[in-house]
Amino acid sequence: MPKPTVLVVDDEPDLVELVSLTLERMNLETRSAADVATAQRLLDSQHFDLCLTDMRLPDGDGLDLVEWIQRHHAKVPCAVITAHGNVESAVRALKVGAFDFVSKPLDLGNLRKLVSSAIRLAGRSGGETSSHAPRLLGESAAMRELREMIARVARSQAPVHISGESGTGKELVARLIHDSGPRTDGPFVPVNCGAIPTELMESEFFGHRRGSFTGAIADKKGLVQSAEGGTLFLDEVADLPLHMQVKLLRVIQEKTVRPIGEAREEPADVRVLSATHRHLAELVAEGRFREDLYYRINVIELRVPSLRERVEDIPVLATTILARLAYRARLEPPEIGPAAMQALQHYPFPGNVRELENVLERALTLCTGRAIEPAHIRLRSGFHLPEATAGANAGAAPADAAGAGLVNRLENTERDAIVRALEQTRYNKTAAAKLLGVSFRALRYRIRKLGIE
Ligand SMILES: Nc1ncnc2c1ncn2[C@@H]1O[C@H](COP(=O)(O)OP(=O)(O)OP(=O)(O)O)[C@@H](O)[C@H]1O
Ligand SMILES: [Mg+2]
Incomplete structure (x- = not known):
């Protein structure tokens, strides 16, 4: 050669x-x-x-x-x-x-x-993913484009920021970028930035030398060092406190890391990927996220579309996920009946693919026959399906006149509850959502859908 x-x-x-x-x-x-x-x-x-x-x-x-x-x-x-x-x-x-x-x-x-x-x-032959890797399913234009982007950014070492609502597949995307690039033989180290207590953060990220503070009884390797030669995935990066943002900036900018209690900086060879479901640019504008770090981690941005933006992907996702769940439970995978599938396609999935997984897991438990029926599909309380499938969710035949009447009555009840919560919280949607026990997005969606001003 x-x-x-x-x-x-x-x-x-x-x-x-x-x-x-x-x-x-x-x-x-x-x-x-x-x-x-x-x-x-x-x-x-x-x-x-x-x-x-x-x-x-x-x-x-x-x-x-x-x-x-x-x-x-x-x-x-x-x-x-x-x-x-x-x-x-x-x-x-x-x-x-x-x-x-x-x-x-x-x-x-x-x-x-x-x-x-x-x-x-x-x-390597054009950044192909190894066959054992989980796949990013979906044939919608948005998903095809996303897969192409992943292949393209995988060969780069540039920091990539992955944005998208909860449960859309951000972590899966980060893993695929790692798996299809030249660092695939190195470690992939995911870090949930919101889950580490602030006072432990520096030591968790950069490690420490024995005796550098009370309780440091042995040398400890940091997450950055664990990702050496591979990828550090900063999940929920918006949750990083400001003092850690400064320190991480150095890792990205200088490619060095200094453990607590160590005099010298050590070289750090990590690729940094990050994700959040929050709007980073807005946090920057509010002064809650450093602008300089924002520009460094956001060199390339990938947006993972919500499930509502690609309803056509629901059948393939539902079928594949159900088969996987059934396999894990050692069950014969049931079919998803047409009415149940229609119900799934009409639900806005505020929790995206993760919520679809949860719904299917419950359906699998409830289903005793060979097919999933609308009665097995339990969606968030307070949610009801549009008229065409309303009866389906109640486990009855598709909408007849009585069904439509029920829908109206449910809508009125829901509208009353939302309006009352809004009044109680002086029209603060975040607080109203909390009061109602739904996510902010779900509330906003319902408000729009029900035409509440
Ligand atoms: N396109 C897809 N094809 C197959 N599985 C998917 C797809 N998107 C998401 N999933 C699955 O959905 C679940 C949620 O994905 P993931 O954890 O990557 O989402 P996330 O955006 O990081 O969510 P969160 O905001 O809750 O952290 C995982 O089990 C993942 O495998
Ligand atoms: Mg995640």
């Missing part, structure tokens, strides 16, 4: 030599170019497995070269060398398609890691 070849683009001969020597010791072939035009000519004339470019070049900008490569040689992974501390340009490079960056003065250890993960990546 021929040696993988790397193109080094830089106009400083010393740096080119240092990089070339380092790479040749890794058993790689190198070529160099001192400007953009030469680099483009070389890229057009031979195959490269990686391009490593400086930002400032005599006849142009490293970013332009990154963009050009994206357009003309999209298969060649490209990384940039940035001036020390110039995070802005690193972020811009990631946004236009660079998969990673190293900063000057070059840390050769970091450079080696970057190169070896890029070369491993090039050898």
Whole structure:
């Protein structure tokens, strides 16, 4: 097999030599170019497995070269060398398609890691997911697009922020990004940022040295170090207290970590993915989330659509999830009868796929025959189905005149309850939702649906 070849683009001969020597010791072939035009000519004339470019070049900008490569040689992974501390340009490079960056003065250890993960990546067949990985189901346009985005961002090292309502599949998306990228053999470390007590956070994230505070009886490895060579997934990142946000910024920006009680910083090679169901930009505007961290973790944003936006995915999701639940319970999977399926497709699923799972789990327990019927589908209390399927949820035949009357009566009762709760809380929807025991989103949905002003 021929040696993988790397193109080094830089106009400083010393740096080119240092990089070339380092790479040749890794058993790689190198070529160099001192400007953009030469680099483009070389890229057009031979195959490269990686391009490593400086930002400032005599006849142009490293970013332009990154963009050009994206357009003309999209298969060649490209990384940039940035001036020390110039995070802005690193972020811009990631946004236009660079998969990673190293900063000057070059840390050769970091450079080696970057190169070896890029070369491993090039050898993989187009970021396919291994067959044992859970699949992201759904054939709606939105889901297809999401799967394409996942494949695309998987090869990059850029931080990705995953937004979407509760239960839409954000964690599943994060795992797929990890599994389909070059870090797949490294660890995937999910952290629920809302679940760690504030006073333990620093030690949990960065670790500590023995004796660095009362109770530190042994060295402890932090979550960042546990994710070395892999992915750190900051779930519910909006819950990070401000002082931790500053510290995490350093991990992302400098790629270093310092355990409590340790004098020196250690290099940290982790890819940071994050998620929240909250609106991060709004929290930034309110001063509850640091703007600088927001820009770093949000280099690429993926939005996972709610189930309401892709009702057409409900049948395949329901069928597959039910089969999985039945398999786990060692049961023959029942069918989902047409009326039950229709009921599922009419329900707005404020809790998204997770709620669909819960509904199906209950249905599986209630179902004794061979098919799931509307009577087995128990939705949130207070919810009723639109007229066409209203009777279905009550376990009777589809809507007749009596059914429609019942719907009206239920709607009136619900409207009264909501209006009363709103009045009691002086029209504070968050408080009213709490009072009614439903989520804010569910309340907002009902308010709109019932036409309450
Ligand atoms: N498109 C999908 N295909 C198959 N399963 C899915 C899909 N989306 C979500 N799921 C399943 O739904 C459940 C919830 O997904 P996940 O935990 O990833 O959601 P989340 O957005 O992180 O939720 P939360 O906001 O509650 O943390 C999981 O069991 C997941 O496997
Ligand atoms: Mg989650």
